[in-house]
Amino acid sequence: LSLQFNSDECQVEFKNDVMITPDHLQITTAQQSKWTINDTGDVLRDGQLISLTSMQQDAMRDYADSLRVQLPKVANIALEGVKIAGVALNEVSNALELS
Numbered sequence: 001l002s003l004q005f006n007s008d009e010c011q012v013e014f015k016n017d018v019m020i021t022p023d024h025l026q027i028t029t030a031q032q033s034k035w036t037i038n039d040t041g042d043v044l045r046d047g048q049l050i051s052l053t054s055m056q057q058d059a060m061r062d063y064a065d066s067l068r069v070q071l072p073k074v075a076n077i078a079l080e081g082v083k084i085a086g087v088a089l090n091e092v093s094n095a096l097e098l099s
Contacts, residue, residue, distance in 0.1 A: 015029075018071060023039045024036055025037045041059075
C-alpha cells in the first residue's frame, strides 16, 4: 500500500487495491500480484506461504490490524470531503441561479 500526501493540497493516492475482512487483509498490486495477511500473521503471495519468523508474523499481524483501523478512517474522511464539496457546489449553483 502506498499513500502520498501533499502539504498544500489534500491528495491521497492508493497504488494498490486493499480488501479487508475480519480474518484477512488482501493487497492486490498494480502488477496483479496478491498478498494476503491472515489473522495469525501468515503472509501469502499469490497463494504461496512466505516463511516468516514468529517476530515477523507478530509484526505482520500488527500491520494488518493497524490497516483495519486506519483505512476506514481515511475512507470516511474522503467521503466527508466529497459531501462538503457537493454542498459547496450546490451553494455556488444556487447563488449563480444555475439550478
